[in-house]
Amino acid sequence: MAEHKILVVEDSSIMRQLLVMALRRISGVTVLEASDGLEALKTIANEDLSLVFSDVNMPGMDGLKLVRMIRSDKRACEIPIVMVTTEGAKEDRDRALALGATAYITKPVQGAEVVDTACRLLELSAGIPWN
Amino acid sequence: MTEKEKQSKVTQRAEDFLQVFKKGAEFTQQLLRENERLRFQLVQLEEQGRLASCAEQAMREVESLKSQVADLEREKQEILQRIDRVEAENIDFANRYVEIEAENSSLANLYIATYQLHSTLDFRDVLKIISEIIINLIGGEEFAIFLLDENSGTLQAMAGEGIDLRHFPVYSLGEGIAGGVARSGESFFAEVLDAAPSDIDAPLACIPLKIKDRVIGVLAVYKLFVQKPRFGDIDYELFTLLAGHAATAIFASKLYSESERKLTTIQGFLDLLTK
Numbered sequence: 001m002a003e004h005k006i007l008v009v010e011d012s013s014i015m016r017q018l019l020v021m022a023l024r025r026i027s028g029v030t031v032l033e034a035s036d037g038l039e040a041l042k043t044i045a046n047e048d049l050s051l052v053f054s055d056v057n058m059p060g061m062d063g064l065k066l067v068r069m070i071r072s073d074k075r076a077c078e079i080p081i082v083m084v085t086t087e088g089a090k091e092d093r094d095r096a097l098a099l100g101a102t103a104y105i106t107k108p109v110q111g112a113e114v115v116d117t118a119c120r121l122l123e124l125s126a127g128i129p130w131n
Numbered sequence: 132m133t134e135k136e137k138q139s140k141v142t143q144r145a146e147d148f149l150q151v152f153k154k155g156a157e158f159t160q161q162l163l164r165e166n167e168r169l170r171f172q173l174v175q176l177e178e179q180g181r182l183a184s185c186a187e188q189a190m191r192e193v194e195s196l197k198s199q200v201a202d203l204e205r206e207k208q209e210i211l212q213r214i215d216r217v218e219a220e221n222i223d224f225a226n227r228y229v230e231i232e233a234e235n236s237s238l239a240n241l242y243i244a245t246y247q248l249h250s251t252l253d254f255r256d257v258l259k260i261i262s263e264i265i266i267n268l269i270g271g272e273e274f275a276i277f278l279l280d281e282n283s284g285t286l287q288a289m290a291g292e293g294i295d296l297r298h299f300p301v302y303s304l305g306e307g308i309a310g311g312v313a314r315s316g317e318s319f320f321a322e323v324l325d326a327a328p329s330d331i332d333a334p335l336a337c338i339p340l341k342i343k344d345r346v347i348g349v350l351a352v353y354k355l356f357v358q359k360p361r362f363g364d365i366d367y368e369l370f371t372l373l374a375g376h377a378a379t380a381i382f383a384s385k386l387y388s389e390s391e392r393k394l395t396t397i398q399g400f401l402d403l404l405t406k
Binding site: 014021022106108112 | 263356358
């Protein structure tokens with residue numbers, strides 16, 4: 001099975017751990033972590049990524065700027081990006097989608113939703129025959 | 132007897148013979164016809180016998196086929212019953228999968244909350260982690276963490292989200308819901324979680340932060356995210372976890388800060404004496 005690399009960009013260690021734990025349940029997936037947009041860009045430059053999960057509000061470079069940077073990078077512009085937002089931050093979410101984010105999930109995040117979203121975007125079976 | 136009479140007698144006898152011969156010939160003809168008729172009848176009977184035998188065989192085959200149909204019908208019914216059983220099992224497995232998935236998610240959340248709460252001894256970091264747990268795992272939009280000042284017996288808001296901390300009054304023990312929870316040590320949950328604007332005197336949930344029976348503060352949640360209409364089972368588990376683990380994490384970090392401060396003071400004093 002082809003190895004997929006997923007990058008989780010999240011400044012909150014709790015959210016980051018939650019996303020990483022959920023994504024590690026998908027077989028054939030390696031999960032990388034970054035705590036802000038700048039660190040994420042370094043990882044994107046060095047790794048061949050299949051998917052990015054990113055928070056919107058982060059110190060340094062926020063999620064919206066990160067989406068813009070990824071979409072303007074010829075090498076990485078095709079990577080699907082999932083934004084992790086709060087329902088109240090609808091404007092941020094709409095801006096992220098307008099900038100080129102592929103999908104979004106809202107907090108509080110459920111592990112199953114993270115796995116489903118990742119599998120859908122990576123076109124993987126979640127291994128659940130009745131789904 | 133004259134020659135003429137002799138001749139006449141011979142002629143008579145020849146005619147008699149001819150008559151007998153004719154009769155014999157006629158009889159033979161009749162016998163041949165009868166034989167032909169009997170042979171025809173025999174053929175017919177043989178044909179009837181063959182047909183009867185075929186019909187009998189056909190009937191046997193029909194009976195055999197009927198028996199096979201009955202067997203197949205029984206088999207079909209058994210297969211349908213097995214399909215029903217398998218489908219029921221499938222639904223049961225799917226339901227169990229969903230339950231296990233929910234349980235897994237709950238355990239992951241509890242593990243993360245516990246792991247993070249005890250990952251630092253810095254007081255501000257502990258408060259930040261408690262806030263993140265409430266935001267990211269419970270879905271709280273507006274909340275506050277009150278700590279009990281044991282000297283004055285009052286509750287003061289030390290951290291929070293969504294509401295300016297300066298808006299919170301200092302509660303005495305027993306005063307309001309927060310003060311009542313701090314005094315009783317029992318959690319409070321509002322009966323109705325409506326979408327009305329939050330009221331700092333009417334939290335949706337108020338949890339005592341306890342080390343055994345000693346209350347060191349309370350956690351009050353005033354508003355949940357709009358996509359979170361009510362508390363789920365995992366939220367109550369997290370509140371229970373926070374009641375104990377957040378309290379010990381806060382207490383340990385405060386003790387650590389104090390001991391660090393005292394250590395620095397003592398070290399400074401010793402340095403002063405020895406230099």
